[in-house]
Amino acid sequence: MAGILRKVLQWALEHASNRKQFGMNLTEFGLIKEKIARTSVAVYAMESMAYLTAGTLDSLEDPDCSVEAAIVKVFSSEAAWKYGSECLQIMGGLGYMKSYPYERLLRDARILLIFEGTNEILRMFIALNGLQHAGNELKEMVKKLRNPLMNPGFILGKGLEKYRHTKDNPKLDLKLNEYLHPSLKLGSDALEYCVKRFQYAVEVCLSRHGI
Template sequence: MNFQLTEEQLMMRKMVRDFAKKEITPFINRMEAGEFPREILKKMAALGLMGIPIPKKYAGAEMDFMSYVIAIQELSKASATIGVILSVHTSVGTNPILYFGTEEQKQKYVTKLASGEYLGAFCLTEPGAGSDAANLKTRAVRTGEYFVLNGTKAFITNGGEADVYIVFAVTDPTKGQRGISAFIVEKTIPGLVIGKDERKMGLCGSKTVQLTFENMKIPVENLLGVEGEGFKIALANLNVGRIGIAAQALGIAEAAYEAAANYARERKQFGKAIAKQQGIGFKLADMATAVEAAKLLIYQASDLWARGIPCAQQTSIAKLFASKTAVEVATEAIQVFGGYGYIKEYPVERYFRDAKITEIYEGTSEIQRIVITKNLLKK
């Protein structure tokens, strides 16, 4: 296993870093005020960032999976909001159609998603079905050439802004998990009710909404995959989704560490830079160690996934550790800044607010531990 980045991957990292500095950083205050970064996404589309790992035949950049992970990581260093918008759009908004869709569906939807013309979203979670994802109440009933969709989805990232939604609903309530199907749902189909945009602790520029489907008529040709295999489709995208969020967490942690280290070099107390005070120096050492370990775990999981090797355990370990690292490093960064770390003029309080969600979405830390335990007991 060689984690030495290729020339192409280094070019991706530099391009995204330069873009983030020039375009995203000046936009942060607008996102913090609640503005969705539509104009940033348009600029990302022009650079090919909305379809990094998608084949060129479907309007993607056809770059390797590690380049995609690096892009999420670097974008999230500047803005975790941008990182999660892209991760959801690609990992669980586009990939399900790419992997399970018909050629007609790929030509119709993946091309527009990969080019950035469309934004994607993923609708699995419901008010009563979070970690217990199979406990869905949303129903899709076949009526002639349509499925009539009724139900409510909660905490949908990109909700209301997305043009295409991957929606999971029960088509046969007698079959449990095997009675769940997946659908490609266009925003323009009558029957979609967009609920309130949740006021969140962090990720203030992203949209997190409740969606209600009221007698929405979905054409039969918008069934994704085979009827009854929806839960299989959802599970198949968990690994790539969790790697994306782990990369987001890594970006947050790196940004927090770098901000703390730079501040500690400049801030003087008791006649010397606080970085030279052992109490602060040890904090920085622990932060740097955790960030590097998280990076290696994520790169390992990414490498396995890209090579088609089963990696549920490695992915859960990476997601668990990276999210924990993001929260702990952001917390310690505030401590290094002292009182200034609690003030919005400095970025570390934003890293702290953005970090927490990485322990919750795409599978809570408790769910990751369950996955890890199950895999350990198989051996």
């Protein structure tokens, strides 16, 4: 679907570059630029996720990438449906005609949200398996959280961490920006913020409800 979406985006770009409204090409309008940019980002993300997962499968002797594969499927199928629709929108009424490929793309993309496991089921699969793995890794931490009197130093550190999270200001100490070009620092900080908040949410769930 990433390859198909890339090709469809190319056709939509050609149309937008030649089609004029109000004396300007469609590519000069901000909303059209946004649609093209978001679709391009989605295609890049779809391809990157697929390559990363395939690389993991190839590099390990006994790989288990069921969660990663499910994540790729959910994201890519929904991106194909959403951004295929955006490409049709750029085409306007022409995109709905059978002589163009867009309406066929949307029909084909829609079934991907159902085949190979519905996305609703896969979301539960991702969450369940992710929490099971986190539970195994964080078992000792959860024991300490549930027995604060026996682990005062650990609880103090976690208390400071919790305070930062209540202020929506987690400590960004993963240093993801060191692996990226300096121009991507804002994006890496945003990603690191989301990772830290997600980590905190998982720890809270495990400490409240057990492993």
